[in-house]
Amino acid sequence: MSSPKTVRWGILATGGIANTFTKDLLVDPKTRGVSSVKHTVVAAASSSSKSRAEQFLKDVGAPSDAKAYGSYEELVKDPNIDIVYVATPHSHHYQNARLCLEAGKNVLCEKAFTVNAAQARKLAEIAKEKDLFLMEAVWTRYFPLSIYVREQITSGRIGPVARVISDNSMALDPENSFADGKSRMVNPDLAGGALLDLGIYALTHVFQTLYHTQDAKTRQPPKLLAFVKNYEATGAADEHSTMILNFPRSKEQGGDAHAVATTSLRVATSPGQNQDTPCVRIQGPKGEIQVFPPSFRPTKTKLILSDGTVEAKDWPIPGPEGEGHGMFWEADEAAEAFVEGRKEGKYEGLDESILIMEVMDEVRKQGGLVYPEKIESVDFPVQL
Numbered sequence: 019m020s021s022p023k024t025v026r027w028g029i030l031a032t033g034g035i036a037n038t039f040t041k042d043l044l045v046d047p048k049t050r051g052v053s054s055v056k057h058t059v060v061a062a063a064s065s066s067s068k069s070r071a072e073q074f075l076k077d078v079g080a081p082s083d084a085k086a087y088g089s090y091e092e093l094v095k096d097p098n099i100d101i102v103y104v105a106t107p108h109s110h111h112y113q114n115a116r117l118c119l120e121a122g123k124n125v126l127c128e129k130a131f132t133v134n135a136a137q138a139r140k141l142a143e144i145a146k147e148k149d150l151f152l153m154e155a156v157w158t159r160y161f162p163l164s165i166y167v168r169e170q171i172t173s174g175r176i177g178p179v180a181r182v183i184s185d186n187s188m189a190l191d192p193e194n195s196f197a198d199g200k201s202r203m204v205n206p207d208l209a210g211g212a213l214l215d216l217g218i219y220a221l222t223h224v225f226q227t228l229y230h231t232q233d234a235k236t237r238q239p240p241k242l243l244a245f246v247k248n249y250e251a252t253g254a255a256d257e258h259s260t261m262i263l264n265f266p267r268s269k270e271q272g273g274d275a276h277a278v279a280t281t282s283l284r285v286a287t288s289p290g291q292n293q294d295t296p297c298v299r300i301q302g303p304k305g306e307i308q309v310f311p312p313s314f315r316p317t318k319t320k321l322i323l324s325d326g327t328v329e330a331k332d333w334p335i336p337g338p339e340g341e342g343h344g345m346f347w348e349a350d351e352a353a354e355a356f357v358e359g360r361k362e363g364k365y366e367g368l369d370e371s372i373l374i375m376e377v378m379d380e381v382r383k384q385g386g387l388v389y390p391e392k393i394e395s396v397d398f399p400v401q402l
């Protein structure tokens with residue numbers, strides 16, 4: 019067996035998820051049975067100050083020689099970085115990922131990939147031109163639980179999937195939690211609202227079951243009907259969005275399949291501590307697969323077949339002393355792709371990320387959700 023290749027990460031931004039992701043990166047891959055790659059953190063950058071980046075590196079337990087930068091521009095020039103993880107708000111993904119790509123860096127960019135499909139297409143175009151790896155960090159797709167769900171579908175366990183009902187909603191009490199309107203959850207300038215932050219997961223479960231599982235050569239984009247309720251306090255951010263999708267399929271594939279994807283930051287999928295209501299139901303003529311909340315970090319499934327079979331499974335997140343959060347699986351995939359010379363993630367390629375952005379563009383169009391023009395642009399000046 020060959021020894022694991024070490025992949026060197028740079029972390030762009032030092033907020034909440036950058037901290038969680040970087041701690042996960044530093045969990046020994048052997049604890050989850052991965053022997054092909056190892057991760058190290060060689061640098062982090064904060065747009066606020068170098069000292070913030072220094073503190074971040076201390077907090078996450080990065081190697082003592084990891085470099086701290088006070089600007090993203092300095093980070094992307096560091097020759098020792100193999101992949102940059104972009105962890106800024108949605109509004110900034112395009113400009114930050116573009117900065118990395120223009121500087122010749124491979125990129126793993128947080129969800130939602132960009133503000134709109136035009137920006138996603140442009141990033142994919144630059145990555146292709148420069149022969150770089152680019153992947154949207156939809157971590158849930160890389161969970162062993164998600165691999166299992168997709169395998170149950172492709173092996174025909176429940177028959178051709180006829181319908182998927184998928185919700186990712188959290189009762190966040192926005193007027194109190196985000197009273198000043200500045201939080202990225204509700205701030206239009208940061209592309210706030212439920213759709214891009216939480217709705218992306220409702221759509222992830224729909225797409226990974228009804229689209230990704232189909233033959234890549236023949237699958238068709240879905241038709242969409244959507245409604246949006248905007249959050250009154252800040253306007254151009256949704257408090258909930260509801261989507262009905264029709265996935266065209268041939269008669270041999272079971273004919274058209276339907277999905278309902280819902281998201282809210284006002285009401286919860288499963289109120290209180292109750293996790294007994296499935297957040298995803300994948301239904302076929304021979305039975306259904308249920309996934310239990312939270313939709314973004316699920317750890318329980320139930321397969322219920324019409325013949326009375328019930329298979330309930332737990333999917334604990336590995337890692338010593340409960341350290342693991344589950345973000346390491348997407349990091350492993352990015353690192354393996356880098357080592358193998360692949361340019362996209364294997365469970366969600368760029369075409370699919372772009373298609374999901376197109377669906378969310380259409381949701382906003384039908385629902386009347388218009389973000390500020392300045393964050394919809396593809397013309398951000400890149401200064402290296």
Ligand SMILES: NC(=O)C1=CN([C@@H]2O[C@H](COP(=O)(O)OP(=O)(O)OC[C@H]3O[C@@H](n4cnc5c(N)ncnc54)[C@H](OP(=O)(O)O)[C@@H]3O)[C@@H](O)[C@H]2O)C=CC1
Nearest residue numbers: 031032033034035036064065066105106107108128129130
């Ligand atoms: N996969 C997952 O489970 C999760 C993913 N996310 C995604 O991660 C991204 C970041 O979310 P999160 O970490 O919660 O956000 P935070 O607000 O905690 O952090 C965002 C960081 O981005 C940097 N930043 C750069 N420009 C701005 C700006 N104009 N306003 C605010 N921050 C800015 C800041 O870092 P600095 O000052 O160092 O430059 C800031 O700390 C989002 O895309 C979100 O959807 C979030 C939570 C969970």
Ligand SMILES: O=C1OC[C@@H](O)[C@H](O)[C@H]1O
Nearest residue numbers: 129188203215216314315
């Ligand atoms: O990706 C996410 O998952 C967890 C949520 O709490 C968070 O708002 C979102 O960004």
